[in-house]
Amino acid sequence: MTDYTQECTETFSLTSEKVTYIASTVDGTWSEFCKIGICAESGTEVEFQAITETVDIDIGDKDFDAIATLGGSRVVKFTPEEPITITLEAYPTEAGTASGTSGKGFFDLMNTADASQPIQISADRTRTPYRLVILWTNDSNNPTPSGSILKGKSALRMVAAGGKFSGVKPSFTDGILKFTVTYKVKPFDSSGNANFKMESVDTTEPLAALAAYTSSTKW
Numbered sequence: 001m002t003d004y005t006q007e008c009t010e011t012f013s014l015t016s017e018k019v020t021y022i023a024s025t026v027d028g029t030w031s032e033f034c035k036i037g038i039c040a041e042s043g044t045e046v047e048f049q050a051i052t053e054t055v056d057i058d059i060g061d062k063d064f065d066a067i068a069t070l071g072g073s074r075v076v077k078f079t080p081e082e083p084i085t086i087t088l089e090a091y092p093t094e095a096g097t098a099s100g101t102s103g104k105g106f107f108d109l110m111n112t113a114d115a116s117q118p119i120q121i122s123a124d125r126t127r128t129p130y131r132l133v134i135l136w137t138n139d140s141n142n143p144t145p146s147g148s149i150l151k152g153k154s155a156l157r158m159v160a161a162g163g164k165f166s167g168v169k170p171s172f173t174d175g176i177l178k179f180t181v182t183y184k185v186k187p188f189d190s191s192g193n194a195n196f197k198m199e200s201v202d203t204t205e206p207l208a209a210l211a212a213y214t215s216s217t218k219w
Contacts, residue, residue, distance in 0.1 A: 030136040030156060033136075034049060034134055034136045035047060035049050035133075035134070035135040035137075035142075035144070036048045036052055036055065036088070036133070036134055036135075036145060037131075037133040037134075037135070037144055037145030037146055038109065038130055038131070038132050038133075039130065039133075039146075039213045040128050040129070040213075041128065041129045041130070041131075041213060041214060041215055042212075042215065043213070044101060045144055045145065045146055045213075046097055046101050046102070046103045047102055047103060047144065048088070048103035050103075051090050051091050051092050051093075051104070052088050052090040052091075053089045053090065054088070054089040055086065055087070055088055055134060056086070056087040057085075057086050057158065058084065058085040058086070058087070059084050059196070060081050060083050060084050060085075060187060061079075061081070061082050062079075062082075063079040063082075064077060064078045064079055065077045065079065081187045081188075082187075083184050083185060083186050083187065084160055084163070084184070084185050084186075084187060085182060085183070086132060086160065086163075086183045086184075086185075087180065087182050087183075088106075088179075088180070088181040088182075088183075089178060089179070089180055089181075090178070090179050090181060091176065091177065091178055091179070092104060092106055092177075092179055093105070095108065095114075095121050096108030096109075096113055096121050097113075098114065098115050098116055098117055098119050099115060101144075105119070106165070106168045106179055107168050108121050109128075109130065109181070110164075110165045110166075110167075110168050111124050111126055112124050127164050128164070129161075129162050129163065129164065130163060130164065130183070131159065131160065131161040131162075131163075131213040131218065131219070132159075132160045132163065132183050132185075133145040133157065133159050133210065134157065134158045135155060135156070135157045136155065136156045136157070137149055137153060137154065137155035137156075138153055138155075139153035139154075139155060141153075142155075145157070146209055146210040147209050148206060148207060148208055148209040149201055149206060149207035150206055151203070151204070151206040152203050153201075153203065154200075154201060154202055155200060155201050155207050156198075156199075156200040157198070157199050157200070157207070158196075158197075158198050159196070159197050159198075159199070159210065159218075159219050160185045160195060160196045161185070161195055161196075161213060161218035161219060162185055162186075162189055162195045162218065163184055163195065164183070164184060164185075165181065165183050166183070166184045167180070167181065168180075168181050169181075169182075197219065
């Protein structure tokens with residue numbers, strides 16, 4: 001398999017507006033890089049990979065209990081699927097993102113955003129729905145996490161829609177300001193439709209771009 005790491009440009013920083021890179025598929029794994037896109041309902045996708053160090057995706061269990069009967073057999077009691085929790089560890093330098101498509105901060109994802117400098121975001125009762133997209137790909141022509149993947153390239157993409165940001169926790173215990181950001185989404189909406197999906201493509205077919213995120217369209 002081609003060593004795509006030779007095509008990577010490791011030049012992104014906290015202040016970079018755009019990042020030129022592709023993920024590595026050496027030895028059959030995705031490694032080093034991924035793209036992260038966050039979009040408010042009817043809003044514009046903002047990318048956060050340049051300030052994010054780690055992503056943890058806890059897909060809720062679809063569990064069941066085995067109940068013993070008096071005859072020695074077992075019957076199954078299904079447990080409803082649990083919410084999906086996605087946690088980001090990141091290093092923002094601003095309270096939020098006033099403008100543009102490169103993420104600068106996270107506090108505006110849990111409260112009402114401020115679109116001008118100086119950014120001033122107060123705690124409020126706003127609970128805006130967001131779509132969060134995480135993409136691994138070796139397609140250097142891919143423009144955004146929600147963008148299309150060319151035929152002949154590979155990709156793995158996870159999409160969660162209709163979720164809320166439930167935690168934005170800063171810490172300075174290691175001498176560097178780090179934020180732990182938590183996004184939660186239920187697996188199904190009130191109509192029983194999926195709020196989370198995982199998709200991939202090998203080199204034999206292209207992968208279409210996601211549709212714009214609105215109140216009636218998730219992806």
